[in-house]
Amino acid sequence: MTQLRSTLDTSSPEYREAVEAMSGKIAEIQDEHAKAVAGGGPEKVERHRERGKLTARERIELLVDEDSPFLELCPLAAWGSDFQVGASMVTGIGVVEGVECMIIANDPTVAGGTSNPWTLKKSFRAHEIIEQNRLPVICLVESGGADLRTQKEVFIPGGKMFRELTRASAAGIPTISLVFGNSTAGGAYIPGMSDHVVMVKERSKVFLGGPPLVKMATGEDSDDESLGGAEMHARTSGLADHLAEDEPDALRIGRNVIRRLNWKKRGPAPRAEVAPPRHDPEELLGVVPSDLKVPFDPREVIARVVDGSDFDEFKPLYGNSLVTGWAELHGYPIGVLANARGVLFSEESQKATQFIQLANQSDTPLLFLHNTTGYMVGKEYEQGGIIKHGAMMINAVSNSTVPHLSVLMGASYGAGHYGMCGRAYDPRFLFAWPSAKSAVMGPAQLAGVISIVSRAAAEAKGKPFDEDSDEAMRAMVEQQVESESLPMFLSGLLYDDGVIDPRDTREVLGMCLSAIHNAPVAGAERFGVFRM
Template sequence: MTILADRASENRTALLDRLAELGELRAQANLGGGESAVARHRARGKLTVRERIELLLDRDSPFLELSPYAAWGTDFPVGASVVTGIGVVEGVEVMISANDATVRGGTSNPYTFRKTQRAHEIAETNRLPFISLVESGGADLPTQSEIFIPGGRAFRNLTRLSSQGIPTVALVFGNSTAGGAYVPGMSDHVVMIEGRSKVFLAGPPLVKMATGEEAEDESLGGASMHARTSGSADHLAVDELDAIRLGRQIVRSLNWRKAGPGPSQPADPPLFDPEELLDLAPADLRQPLDPRDVLARMVDGSRFDEHKPLYGTSLVTGWASIHGYPIGVLANARGVLFREDAQKAAQFIQLANQVDTPLLFLQNTTGYMVGTEYEQNGIIKAGSQMINAVSNSTVPHLTMNIGASYGAGNYGMCGRSYDPRFLFAWPNAKSAVMGAAQLAGVLDIVGRASAQARGRDYDEEAAAAMRAAVEQQIEAESVALFLSGRVYDDGIIDPRDTRTVLGLALSVIHNAPVSGLHDGWGVFRL
């Protein structure tokens, strides 16, 4: 390990503190609407959302929860009233989206939409059967202006999945009201529960207001009516456990097969202890972090065949495998990306596409190098080549932010806007247009130039206050928890779980064919 003992201790302490904070937030999210709301839910004879998921999944199989910190730092409860994630049902990897009815009746707010939209994207790209566990009062009406128009995409997404031969299943545990009625309406397979499921575009009060009709719940939208009269239900369950049994039965009958290749390399564990990643993850992002040390604690057998090790040394590239799945790695070594690094990256991405190998990006970059010398040396052209290669690469990409992800370096290293199949972050990670101090300094320089151009004195006291305020704002908005709260990643993970999470993600992406960009040009030596 190439890190001093005192610095390793500082890193470990800082990471454990952040993990403890995250653990408290996860516990809060797991409680849903709180103890009293859960007690009311149980008093109605209902299982909680996580109990439903646990019973649906195969015994002792993993569940990769996605976006668990969605809505953090907003007016909405952490988790955004829905649980999404990937699990195994009857031996099949599936995407699960489950309403938490203890949180405002399971109604959907703007962050619920972001979270479910991301789940739909992952399911479509990776060919995952989609299972909806439905119990929702529809839209959170006070925020309807933010969700009504974009929210319709959720139903469109279900039909898109079905049109691509990706099965969709809805298990309705309670109300599925208004727009929410289209979740079972748009699903291929629908299970409703006798006396529990209520599916209607308008409940009795709205029907009364709209038409004057005195309607009754069961005849208007009860499970028995939908199973026997409307045909909207395919299966009528006697209770929640029976609904889950029927859901598993449906998945078992899909005859689902992965379309991508299976593991092809020895999946032996790393030679170095993943526990030591807590010592390596820099609490202060100005600290150096050699990605080779990270890879030695993450990849199979700590084997890493480095590509072009003597050229473009601020970026490490090479070949490895995780849980038997081959990967190509691009990892920042010294923060700044130079022309040589960008050209090396573009060539390596072409090589990975040539042999149909997924790419893993380990982000820890402050961006592309600036300055007269570097501009004259073609940094824009080289950076554009790298971003072009990332944009048009067709092998699956996985991204892990293990430190900084600033400026255009975020783009070149496959940030969220470049559609990686999955993007996770360590608790110490940060991302922004630039560092807080640098951004505040830029604004200060611009302010001084503006004052000088107008012939005015520059107010140093006000400028100092402005710099402090800007630094505080940018620092708060660049931390991992803020970004995860806005669903800009798929979750913050414990560094020690990196190998496991990436292994699960690689297994998921191989549900779809894995094919590189074969355009007939061959590989350019840039």
């Protein structure tokens, strides 16, 4: 056994300060999550319930297996925009009849569940996860279609939503729609392109054009039921495969559909007996210093996340600002790459490259724990080949085909973000801690670079340099970069799959690994050319 020992001093002032800082950030995130959970607000939720309807989250709760977890994804989508936090949609992975499914639920209390640009981005991300991990998808539909105020941003790209449903079906991934209310205009194609469709008697309304549009287009007078009601679709058009009496009945039927799929995972099963970490995950609150310039040992995180705190470190004496090694998490084998002192040198890059290749040879998923300021710069390091060595690492990450998971714990700056499998490198899942920051570089460094370039330009033109303006510019840039590198801002842009409490890291990653293993897990057979 290679159990990690902890040197974390939980009685130190530094630890207590870190706990206080992290707890404050978690409270801020929880406040923003509460806005998504609140939907359209108390008045609209009450009006929705007066119609005898369940909220999106209540529908999900009845759909998933009792006492099973639901991993909500991208709950802060649209944060900082003009639209409701959550983007009028709930997405996440839940277990239904023992099968892990992607659940996509419109929130009808927010603008009638209509889709705005952020709704589309959230939906597209859900479909990426469905495709990569071979997850059956259940759509809980109640939507007025596109938010017409944003039609220029929604209509043209929105067609991808329907395309992805049909591609999932073609790939043998089951698609199920449970329709609870309106599913109009383009939204009618969600059930129209699903393998299985359940509609609720006297509630579901599915039509390309409602009565007013039909009247305008053809002069025909019609009513909701004859045009697109649940009974009409069950008895006449054949669009509905099942007619439910009410919402709970629709959810029961949906569960039966999943139960009859004969679904089997294609990835290897986890170890049957799993040992919890020997060190308390609660202590993850105080691992990351309140000041990200202060380094911390990522082994303290690994010791509180992996099974039995058992970690077999690879090349511990070489390139030691990057920790690499083998472990198991909820019974699944993983390889871990974790930044130790922020900067990536040539040695760390070459170490990572070899480690990633080894993981692909053994079909082992990789976990990247970010706290990096990027690759080292300077004459000595440029002459030593930092560009080609950093490129080797990025090449390996880019062409690795085993599943990748990323967690941003602290800084994730510059090309180090790329080498550690940032969003652009398609990790299966990427989460951030409330302490995380991500940008091209730190705020002070970025402002300083702009200042140096401006000073040099003034000197080249023989003009005096305005020190007061420069100081104001630096303060403004630092503030802007600081605000744009925070996890809530980046999560609002869907650059991660959620900002999580550090104490939940093990459970979140365990759920992701289990979902990943619905699909085959296989390493790369070839990589691009490595510059030596």
